[in-house]
Amino acid sequence: MGQMVSHKGELLRINVAKNFIEYSSNNGKVWHRRSGQSHSMGTLQDLMDSGDEILVTTSKGLYYSSTEGKVWHRRS
Template sequence: MPQIVNLGRELVRINTQKNSVEYSQNGGRSWVTRCANNSYGTFVDLLMYGGELLACTNKGLYVSTNEGRSFVVRCNNSSYGDFLNLQDAGSELLANTTKGLYYSRNAGRSWVRR
């Protein structure tokens, strides 16, 4: 399910029709494309975690340190399955995948099945 995250003065969302990350500076009344690079795969979910913007895609978990302008692969190990959504659980990051529930204690770099 597409997500909208609050980045202070901006809202950032996934536009599923365009497979892009967009931002709004007026409370969501209008949106501007910030990232539309298909090499990341299909965007599925967004989460702000530890000052980074994490994105689940069908090619793995990606991270942005520039408010979603570009992303770098954080984890694309297929043994975890496809990442479906993320949840901030305080000291852990939770990921629901096609192979079950996983947790990470290093911001998504590696995962352990719960």
């Protein structure tokens, strides 16, 4: 896993300094904030593209998104 993945034509990364997910649709030239709920997920650690979902490990557990990182749900 890592802090940046390619998913469905976009790059997604963890902004470590601000603890949120960012995306780029132009190969990393410009980055935009994607997720507004990362503060409740704990400290973001690693991202993984698993096909239909993006996974992120955090200090509070494993979360998944099927909406390109717009909405996250905790995986039990």
